[in-house]
Every structure is written in C-alpha cells, then in structure tokens.
Amino acid sequence: MITKSKLNRKQQIIEKATELFQKQGYAATSMRDLAGYLGIEAASLYSHIKSKEEILQTICFQMANDFFQSLEKVELENSSADKKLRKAVISHVQVMTKDSASSAVFFSEWRHLSESYLNDFLEMRNNYENKFIRILTDGHKEGIFKKMDAKFTVLALLSSINWMPSWYKPDGTLSPEDIADNVTDVFINGLKIRS
Amino acid sequence: MITKSKLNRKQQIIEKATELFQKQGYAATSMRDLAGYLGIEAASLYSHIKSKEEILQTICFQMANDFFQSLEKVELENSSADKKLRKAVISHVQVMTKDSASSAVFFSEWRHLSESYLNDFLEMRNNYENKFIRILTDGHKEGIFKKMDAKFTVLALLSSINWMPSWYKPDGTLSPEDIADNVTDVFINGLKIRS
DNA sequence: CCTACCGATCGGTAGG
DNA sequence: CCTACCGATCGGTAGG
Numbered sequence: 396m397i398t399k400s401k402l403n404r405k406q407q408i409i410e411k412a413t414e415l416f417q418k419q420g421y422a423a424t425s426m427r428d429l430a431g432y433l434g435i436e437a438a439s440l441y442s443h444i445k446s447k448e449e450i451l452q453t454i455c456f457q458m459a460n461d462f463f464q465s466l467e468k469v470e471l472e473n474s475s476a477d478k479k480l481r482k483a484v485i486s487h488v489q490v491m492t493k494d495s496a497s498s499a500v501f502f503s504e505w506r507h508l509s510e511s512y513l514n515d516f517l518e519m520r521n522n523y524e525n526k527f528i529r530i531l532t533d534g535h536k537e538g539i540f541k542k543m544d545a546k547f548t549v550l551a552l553l554s555s556i557n558w559m560p561s562w563y564k565p566d567g568t569l570s571p572e573d574i575a576d577n578v579t580d581v582f583i584n585g586l587k588i589r590s
Numbered sequence: 591m592i593t594k595s596k597l598n599r600k601q602q603i604i605e606k607a608t609e610l611f612q613k614q615g616y617a618a619t620s621m622r623d624l625a626g627y628l629g630i631e632a633a634s635l636y637s638h639i640k641s642k643e644e645i646l647q648t649i650c651f652q653m654a655n656d657f658f659q660s661l662e663k664v665e666l667e668n669s670s671a672d673k674k675l676r677k678a679v680i681s682h683v684q685v686m687t688k689d690s691a692s693s694a695v696f697f698s699e700w701r702h703l704s705e706s707y708l709n710d711f712l713e714m715r716n717n718y719e720n721k722f723i724r725i726l727t728d729g730h731k732e733g734i735f736k737k738m739d740a741k742f743t744v745l746a747l748l749s750s751i752n753w754m755p756s757w758y759k760p761d762g763t764l765s766p767e768d769i770a771d772n773v774t775d776v777f778i779n780g781l782k783i784r785s
Numbered sequence: 786c787c788t789a790c791c792g793a794t795c796g797g798t799a800g801g
Numbered sequence: 802c803c804t805a806c807c808g809a810t811c812g813g814t815a816g817g
Binding site: 436438 | 787788790
Binding site: 420422423477503506507531534538539540541543544547548550551552554555556557558559562569577578581582583584585586587588 | 615617618672698701702726729733734735736738739742743745746747749750751752753754757764772773776777778779780781782783
C-alpha cells in the first residue's frame with residue numbers, strides 16, 4: 396500500500412533526522428546530509444515531508460505530548476507529595492530514556508521552531524513546569540516539604556534531569572527508576588547525613 | 591594606536607557575536623548577520639578575526655579558564671566539604687552571572703568546535719567535574735555526606751546550575767549568593783523537613 | 786524517487 | 802574597512 400510505505404519512509408526520515416539533529420544540531424544538518432544517509436536525493440525527501448522544519452516540529456510536539464500524558468497519569472493518583480514527586484520524575488525519565496535522541500533534540504533544538512510553533516511550545520513547557528510546581532507547593536502545605544522557591548527548585552530539578560541525554564549511557568547499569576531514585580533522593584533528602 | 595583600536599574592535603565583534611550565538615545558535619548566525627549589527631561589511635570582519643570558529647573558540651576557552659581559576663581558589667581553602675561545595679557553587683554561579691551570554695554559548699555551542707579544540711574542551715570540562723566529584727567524595731570520607739554516586743550527583747548539580755542562563759533574569763532579585771544558597775541548600779539538605 | 790535546476794546565502798579571499 | 806568576487810552549499814520546486 397502506498398500510504399503505508401509512505402508512512403514508514405516518513406518515520407525513517409524523522410528517525411535519521413533526529414539522530415543527525417542531535418549530533419550536529421538542527422541548523423548544521425542539511426537536507427542533503429539527511430538524504431545521503433538514507434541513500435536518496437535531497438529532493439526526494441519532499442515527497443514525504445513538507446519542509447525541514449516540519450521534521451523538527453514533529454519531534455518537538457511528539458515529545459511534548461508524551462511528557463504531558465505521562466505526567467497527567469501521575470496527577471490522577473492521590474498520594475503524598477513526596478511520592479508524587481518521585482512518580483513524576485520516574486515518568487519524566489521514562490519518557491526521556493524511551494527515546495533519548497528525540498529528547499536531546501527536544502531540549503536543545505526547540506528554539507529553531509518558527510514563531511507560532513515556538514509560542515505553542517513555550518506555553519506547553521510552562522504548563523508542564525507548573526504541574527511540577529504544584530506538586531512542590533502542595534507538599535509544602537501538607538507539611539512534607541519545607542518553605543522554598545518552588546519555581547526555582549522545579550527548574551533546577553528539571554534541568555538536572557533534562558540534560559541527562561548528554562551524559563546518560565543507555566548501556567549503563569541505571570534504569571529509569573534508579574535514575575529517578577538518585578535524583579529524587581538528592582532533591583528530597585539532600586546529601587547530608589541526617590542527625 | 592592601531593593595535594589598541596583593533597583590540598577594541600575585536601572585542602566588539604566577539605561581544606556582538608556572543609549575543610547572536612546565544613539568541614540564534616552558532617550555526618544559524620551568519621557573518622553577514624554579525625557584520626550588519628556592527629555596521630560594517632562581512633569581509634571587514636576578517637581584518638580582526640581569522641574565522642567564525644575563532645570567535646567561538648575565544649568564547650569557550652575564556653569561559654573555561656574563568657571557571658577553572660575560580661574553582662582553584664576555592665580548592666586552596668581548607669574548610670569542610672559542605673562549606674567547600676557551597677563556595678564552589680557560588681564561584682561557579684558568579685562566573686556564569688558575570689557574563690550570562692558567554693555562559694549560554696559556552697554551555698550549548700561548544701560542540702561546534704572543530705576536533706582538536708573539541709578534545710581540549712572536553713578534557714577541561716572533565717577535569718572541572720572531577721574537582722567537584724572530589725569535594726563530594728571527601729565529604730563522604732569526612733562523614734558529612736552520605737554514600738552516593740558522586741559523578742551522577744555532580745552532573746545533576748552542575749546541570750541544574752548551568753542551564754540557568756536560559757531562565758535566570760539578571761534584573762531579578764536573586765544574587766549569585768542567593769542562587770548558590772538555594773541550590774546548595776536543596777542539594778545538601780534536601781526538600782524534606784528534618785525531623 | 787530522480788534529474789535538473791532555482792535564487793539565496795554561506796564563509797572567506799584578493800586587492801586596494 | 803570596502804568592492805568585488807570565489808566556489809560551495811543551502812532549502813526547496815518543477816516536472817516527470
């Protein structure tokens with residue numbers, strides 16, 4: 396079927412593009428580069444995609460959706476804030492590690508989106524961060540977390556996780572749960588030995 | 591004096607380039623862009639610089655040196671590991687906030703360095719991270735910090751700080767010390783209320 | 786999916 | 802610091 400093979404080819408294009416965008420950056424990756432790796436001519440790419448930016452859009456909004464959906468599941472549970480935070484971090488890490496190349500592109504190439512897409516992207520990111528902030532402020536109200544700058548803490552927390560694709564080795568021994576445990580343990584309990 | 595004005599012009603070029611590299615990325619910034627903002631022709635840039643990459647090299651290695659020097663000062667003091675960690679974070683943040691545009695370029699455009707420069711860069715970064723790791727492992731030996739994956743923790747710590755240029759507002763109310771306090775407090779004491 | 790090609794733009798040089 | 806220009810490459814289209 397034409398439709399099916401087209402879809403598959405499109406997926407191949409996006410996958411290879413993701414790999415190249417991660418390695419070289421979006422701007423430094425040419426359509427000829429991409430086509431070459433797929434064994435076709437650059438012009439042929441345009442039978443499957445509308446533009447170079449469409450690829451970036453697909454990657455970024457696919458990841459954004461994945462992150463959102465997995466966090467919304469966590470929000471539905473009702474458990475204490477510290478458990479919720481741990482769950483939220485686990486699901487965030489799971490989404491990341493499931494496709495670490497897409498994650499890397501998502502986190503560092505989104506700024507090359509054109510304006511209207513960029514606005515949508517930033518709004519989604521903001522909403523996502525706010526969900527984390529709410530977990531922390533709820534935790535404070537519950538008497539679990541101490542007083543803090545919740546926004547600052549969330550951005551620090553997410554940053555520390557998000558840049559993992561640049562040093563996370565998938566062949567390593569750490570599972571998403573291990574990573575989440577390490578991260579949340581540091582953030583929740585800190586490094587100091589409790590007296 | 592010719593030499594002096596050349597140096598100043600070179601500094602102007604590097605400053606404006608830093609700004610553009612931060613906003614648009616290295617690869618997406620053209621020499622014609624840069625020249626236009628300086629009110630000269632692209633070809634004229636080459637009286638002051640050797641190549642586009644030379645600008646990136648200057649930014650990256652200048653920042654790398656600043657980070658190294660400020661950390662070495664901290665290492666000379668002999669104080670407890672938790673105090674040392676706080677000092678190290680303060681000086682790291684100070685270097686960052688002193689020139690947040692250069693920092694942003696340093697952290698996200700270094701991969702566009704050509705191979706030999708890239709190797710030097712990565713080696714320096716590794717050495718820098720190792721100095722932080724040593725502070726944490728010393729802290730564990732001193733009985734101040736609990737058992738942990740020190741490398742993982744340092745990378746999480748540095749990531750959470752390093753991506754601050756993307757959300758740190760210099761007109762905000764947080765000083766480098768405030769930021770360092772927030773970060774180290776979370777990492778050292780954690781979020782949980784101590785019993 | 787290809788050939789053939791478009792106008793635009795790239796980093797950079799020659800020569801003044 | 803400029804004019805004039807280089808060869809290379811860019812994203813993308815037309816037409817098959």
